[in-house]
Amino acid sequence: MTCNYDFHQPQWCPGCGNFDLLVCVKDALCGANLGPRDFIMVTGIGQASKLGFSVKCNLFNGLHGRALPLATGVNMANHKVKLISVSGDGDYYAEGGNHFIHAARRNLNIAVFAGDNRVYGLTKGQASPTASPEFTTPIHPEGVGGKPLNPALLALASGATFVARSFTGNKEELTGLMKQAIAHRGFALVDIMSPCITFNKTNTFGWFKQRAKPVGPEHDASSFDAAVSLVSREQETIPTGLLYKADRPVYSDRFSALKGEALARLAPAYSPDRVKPLFEKYK
Amino acid sequence: MNHINVVIAGAAGQGVQSAGDILGKTLLRLGYQVFIAQDYQSRVRGGHNFISVRFSDEPLAAPVRRADYLLALNEESVGLRLGELAPEGLAFCLEAAKGSRTDQRLRALPDSVGPEAARGEKFAAVKLLSMLFAGLGFKPEVLAGSVKKIFEGRLKPELLRANLDAVAAVAAFIEAKDVRAPAFQPKAAARGGPSAGRLLVSGNDAVSLGMAAAGAGVYAGYPMTPSTSILNTLGTAGPRLGIAVEQAEDEIAALNIAIGGSYAGVRSACGSSGAGLSLMAESIGLAGITETPVVIYDGQRAGPAIGMATRTEQSDLLPLVHSSHGEFPRAVISPADHYDSFYLAAEAFNIADAWQVPVFFVNDLGQAGSERSVEEYDLSRVRVDRGLFAPEPAGTAMLARYAVTESGVSPRAVPALSNWLVSCDSHEHDENGRLTDDKDNRVRQQAKRMRKLAGMAASFPGPEILNPGKPDCLLAWGSTVGPLLEAVNMRGAAFSVAVFRYLFPLDPEKVRRALAGFSRLITVEQNYTGQLGKLLAMDCGLRMHSHLGKYDGRNLTVEDALELLGSLEGGKP
Structure with missing residues (x-):
C-alpha cells in the first residue's frame, strides 16, 4: 500500500536517535498494512513520546507514565483495533513502572516501542532508570549508583509475550522487529537503544554501535529460560533482535463481553431495559 | 412515624450481616418499607459491629439510634448496645452471652432449645431472629422460608436443616406476654410480586444499576471502602450485560482506563473513595484538557489520608471542585437518596457526554452502604443522550x-x-x-x-426547596438530607430545607433566587468546616448564618439531626 503518515515536522536536536525511530515506525506501520485510521497510537511524555505528533493517525497523547493504562481502556472499548505506544525509558520504566508491569502481566495486545536513551532529554539531562551507575549529572555529581533497570528482564518477569531489543543505528533490524511486534498478538516490547546526542555523552551512538550485536541463530527465542539467561548475563555486548516470543491469551480474552464485536460498536445501542433482570436479586 | 428498629450486634464474622440480610429481605417480602444502616469496623474478625434494621408502613430514608429490639450475638454487644434500647424494648441473646446482667428487658435463650445439631454461637443469629419473629407475632414459616431461600445451596443440607429446625423450636420459646404485633400493617401491595414491586438496595447497588442502565461499557477501580461493591456488582454483571470491568493496579490507572475507554467510544466510569480521588488528581485534569467525558464515583469517607476506613463523612466537596492543577470545567453532583443514586448516576453520563467533561458523582459511605426499599426503578425514565458527534467524512x-x-x-x-x-x-x-x-x-x-x-x-436545576416559606432554611446534600427531613417534620416542619444535588458549577442567580427571603441560611453537613456554605459564599456570594457539622464518622441518625436542630433553637449552633 502507499503510505503517507507525514504530519508535523518533529523538533528534535539534529542527530537525535528519535529521527531514526520515527522513520522505522512509519516503515513498520506501512509494512504492516496499517493505514492512518487503522490503529490508535497512545503516547506519554518525553522526547520519544513527541514522535506521535509527527504521525498522521489516531493519537491520544496522555500523561507522563500513563500511556499504558489509557491503552488498556482503549482495548476494553475496542479490542479489535491495533494499539501502538511510543515513549521513552523515563515514561515506561520510572513514572509508569507500575503500569508497565501490569500491562505486561495482562498481556495487553499492544506494540510498545521504548526509545531508551538512558537519560531525560525533555528536562535536560537527568538520569533515567536505565542510566549506568557511573553516569553523573548535577543531581548525581558522584554517579547515579545502584543498578540500571533491565527493561528486557523486567518485561520477561512481568509476563510480556514478545521481548525484543534493537538500536536506532540498525534501522533494518529495528523496522523488522517493529513489524513483528505489531503483528504479535499480546504485549510486545521493543526496547530501542537510541542516543541522546545532547545530554548523554556516555552512551553515545558509537558506544551503542560498539555493543549492539544481533543474537545469533543459536538463541532459542521460544525458550523463556534462554531469554532470561541471555538478558541477565553481564557482558560487553548487548544482544539485539527477538529475545523472546510466546503465545498466551491476550488481555481481552478474559472477557466474554469482548469475544465478538467491539464494545465501541455494541454499547451505543445498549438499552436501559437490559438491567431489568438484575432487579430480581434485590426483591 | 410508625416504625420498629431492630439492632443486630456482634463481632465481625458472627453473622451480623447475614442476619440483617435475612431480616431485611423478609420484611421487604412482607410488604414493609425498610431502611438498613451499617456500623462496622475495618476488620475481618472480632471487634464490634452492628446493623440497624428499621421498618415501617411508610417509606424510610434515615436510620434511627433508638432500638426497639436488640439481637446481641455476644456478651460484649449486650453491654455496648443495651443503653440504646427503648425502656419498653426487648433484648434477645443466648444464655451464655447474658453474663450476670439482670436487665428486665433481656430474654436469654438456653442453648438446649432447638435441635442437637444447632448448638453454640454459630446458630445464635438464626435463633435470635426466630425469637424476634415470634416476638413480632410473625409466623416462623415466614422466617424459615427466607432462611431456605437465602441459604439453600450455600449451606450443606444437614446444616440448613438444623437452622430450619432451630427456627421452629425457638419460636415456641417466646412467651405470650412478649408477643407484640407491630402497630402498623404493610400498605396494600400495589404491584404484587414477592416484594410488592419494591427493591431493597444499598446506595452503591443503586449507583451500579444506574451506571449499567446508562449504557456504561467500561468501569475500573482499585478496591477501597466504600466503593468496592460497585466493582463487584458491575464486574459480576459484566459478562451478561457487556461491561468490561477491571481491577486496576492503582487509582491512577483506573481513571486512565476510563479515559481510554471513553476516547475509544464507550461510556466509561471509575470509582474510589477520597484517597483514591487524590491519587487520580492529575488524570482528572487530563480528562479536563482532552475534553473526554468520564464519570468518577467518589464514596466519601472520613479523611484525611486513611482516616477512618469504614466511617462516613462529607468532606470531599471542595477538594473535588478544585481537584487537579490548572483550570478546567468539571461537574459535581450528589445523590440525596437511593432514588437519586440510580437516576442521577445514569444522568451523570449524559452530563459528561453533553459537556465532554469529567463528572464527579459524589456519595458518602453512610448512604453508599445503607440499604432501603425503593419502588422498582422505572427504566423508561432513563434517558441516554451521547451528545455531539461530527458527521462522517467521505474519506480519511x-x-x-x-x-x-x-x-x-x-x-x-x-x-x-x-x-x-x-x-x-x-x-x-x-x-x-x-x-x-x-x-x-x-x-x-x-x-x-x-x-x-x-x-x-x-x-442544571437549582436546589430543591422543601417546606418553603419558613424563616430559616437548612442547606444539605447527600445522606444528611434523609434524617434531616425526618427531624424537621417531627418538629412541625418549622424549617425550610434546601436539597443540593447539582453542586458544581452553580448558577449564582438561580441559587440566590431559590434562597432569597430566608432570615437565616444554615448548612447541615457531615464535615467540620461547612464546605457547601463555603462553596456558596465563593461562587454565589451568599453568607451562611452558621454551620451545623457532625464529623464523628457515624451515620447521621434522626436523633442526631434532632440534636443539631436543638442546638440551633438553643441559639448556640
Missing part, C-alpha cells in the same frame, strides 16, 4: 476535535470506527489536537473550554 480526514464553538463543546468522533482521525492531547493543543503553546491559540482553547461552565450551570 483529521477531525477538528477541538473546534472552537460558542458552547465550548466540539463534535467528537470514535477513532478507528470512523474516517475521522481523532487526536487528543494532554498539552495545550490546536483545534486538531496537536501540541502548541501559541498564545492566541491558548486563549481561544482555554476560553472555549471554560465557557462550558456557564452553559452547564444554566442547564
Whole structure:
C-alpha cells in the first residue's frame, strides 16, 4: 500500500536517535498494512513520546507514565483495533513502572516501542532508570549508583509475550522487529537503544554501535529460560533482535463481553431495559 | 412515624450481616418499607459491629439510634448496645452471652432449645431472629422460608436443616406476654410480586444499576471502602450485560482506563473513595484538557489520608471542585437518596457526554452502604443522550476535535470506527489536537473550554426547596438530607430545607433566587468546616448564618439531626 503518515515536522536536536525511530515506525506501520485510521497510537511524555505528533493517525497523547493504562481502556472499548505506544525509558520504566508491569502481566495486545536513551532529554539531562551507575549529572555529581533497570528482564518477569531489543543505528533490524511486534498478538516490547546526542555523552551512538550485536541463530527465542539467561548475563555486548516470543491469551480474552464485536460498536445501542433482570436479586 | 428498629450486634464474622440480610429481605417480602444502616469496623474478625434494621408502613430514608429490639450475638454487644434500647424494648441473646446482667428487658435463650445439631454461637443469629419473629407475632414459616431461600445451596443440607429446625423450636420459646404485633400493617401491595414491586438496595447497588442502565461499557477501580461493591456488582454483571470491568493496579490507572475507554467510544466510569480521588488528581485534569467525558464515583469517607476506613463523612466537596492543577470545567453532583443514586448516576453520563467533561458523582459511605426499599426503578425514565458527534467524512480526514464553538463543546468522533482521525492531547493543543503553546491559540482553547461552565450551570436545576416559606432554611446534600427531613417534620416542619444535588458549577442567580427571603441560611453537613456554605459564599456570594457539622464518622441518625436542630433553637449552633 502507499503510505503517507507525514504530519508535523518533529523538533528534535539534529542527530537525535528519535529521527531514526520515527522513520522505522512509519516503515513498520506501512509494512504492516496499517493505514492512518487503522490503529490508535497512545503516547506519554518525553522526547520519544513527541514522535506521535509527527504521525498522521489516531493519537491520544496522555500523561507522563500513563500511556499504558489509557491503552488498556482503549482495548476494553475496542479490542479489535491495533494499539501502538511510543515513549521513552523515563515514561515506561520510572513514572509508569507500575503500569508497565501490569500491562505486561495482562498481556495487553499492544506494540510498545521504548526509545531508551538512558537519560531525560525533555528536562535536560537527568538520569533515567536505565542510566549506568557511573553516569553523573548535577543531581548525581558522584554517579547515579545502584543498578540500571533491565527493561528486557523486567518485561520477561512481568509476563510480556514478545521481548525484543534493537538500536536506532540498525534501522533494518529495528523496522523488522517493529513489524513483528505489531503483528504479535499480546504485549510486545521493543526496547530501542537510541542516543541522546545532547545530554548523554556516555552512551553515545558509537558506544551503542560498539555493543549492539544481533543474537545469533543459536538463541532459542521460544525458550523463556534462554531469554532470561541471555538478558541477565553481564557482558560487553548487548544482544539485539527477538529475545523472546510466546503465545498466551491476550488481555481481552478474559472477557466474554469482548469475544465478538467491539464494545465501541455494541454499547451505543445498549438499552436501559437490559438491567431489568438484575432487579430480581434485590426483591 | 410508625416504625420498629431492630439492632443486630456482634463481632465481625458472627453473622451480623447475614442476619440483617435475612431480616431485611423478609420484611421487604412482607410488604414493609425498610431502611438498613451499617456500623462496622475495618476488620475481618472480632471487634464490634452492628446493623440497624428499621421498618415501617411508610417509606424510610434515615436510620434511627433508638432500638426497639436488640439481637446481641455476644456478651460484649449486650453491654455496648443495651443503653440504646427503648425502656419498653426487648433484648434477645443466648444464655451464655447474658453474663450476670439482670436487665428486665433481656430474654436469654438456653442453648438446649432447638435441635442437637444447632448448638453454640454459630446458630445464635438464626435463633435470635426466630425469637424476634415470634416476638413480632410473625409466623416462623415466614422466617424459615427466607432462611431456605437465602441459604439453600450455600449451606450443606444437614446444616440448613438444623437452622430450619432451630427456627421452629425457638419460636415456641417466646412467651405470650412478649408477643407484640407491630402497630402498623404493610400498605396494600400495589404491584404484587414477592416484594410488592419494591427493591431493597444499598446506595452503591443503586449507583451500579444506574451506571449499567446508562449504557456504561467500561468501569475500573482499585478496591477501597466504600466503593468496592460497585466493582463487584458491575464486574459480576459484566459478562451478561457487556461491561468490561477491571481491577486496576492503582487509582491512577483506573481513571486512565476510563479515559481510554471513553476516547475509544464507550461510556466509561471509575470509582474510589477520597484517597483514591487524590491519587487520580492529575488524570482528572487530563480528562479536563482532552475534553473526554468520564464519570468518577467518589464514596466519601472520613479523611484525611486513611482516616477512618469504614466511617462516613462529607468532606470531599471542595477538594473535588478544585481537584487537579490548572483550570478546567468539571461537574459535581450528589445523590440525596437511593432514588437519586440510580437516576442521577445514569444522568451523570449524559452530563459528561453533553459537556465532554469529567463528572464527579459524589456519595458518602453512610448512604453508599445503607440499604432501603425503593419502588422498582422505572427504566423508561432513563434517558441516554451521547451528545455531539461530527458527521462522517467521505474519506480519511483529521477531525477538528477541538473546534472552537460558542458552547465550548466540539463534535467528537470514535477513532478507528470512523474516517475521522481523532487526536487528543494532554498539552495545550490546536483545534486538531496537536501540541502548541501559541498564545492566541491558548486563549481561544482555554476560553472555549471554560465557557462550558456557564452553559452547564444554566442547564442544571437549582436546589430543591422543601417546606418553603419558613424563616430559616437548612442547606444539605447527600445522606444528611434523609434524617434531616425526618427531624424537621417531627418538629412541625418549622424549617425550610434546601436539597443540593447539582453542586458544581452553580448558577449564582438561580441559587440566590431559590434562597432569597430566608432570615437565616444554615448548612447541615457531615464535615467540620461547612464546605457547601463555603462553596456558596465563593461562587454565589451568599453568607451562611452558621454551620451545623457532625464529623464523628457515624451515620447521621434522626436523633442526631434532632440534636443539631436543638442546638440551633438553643441559639448556640
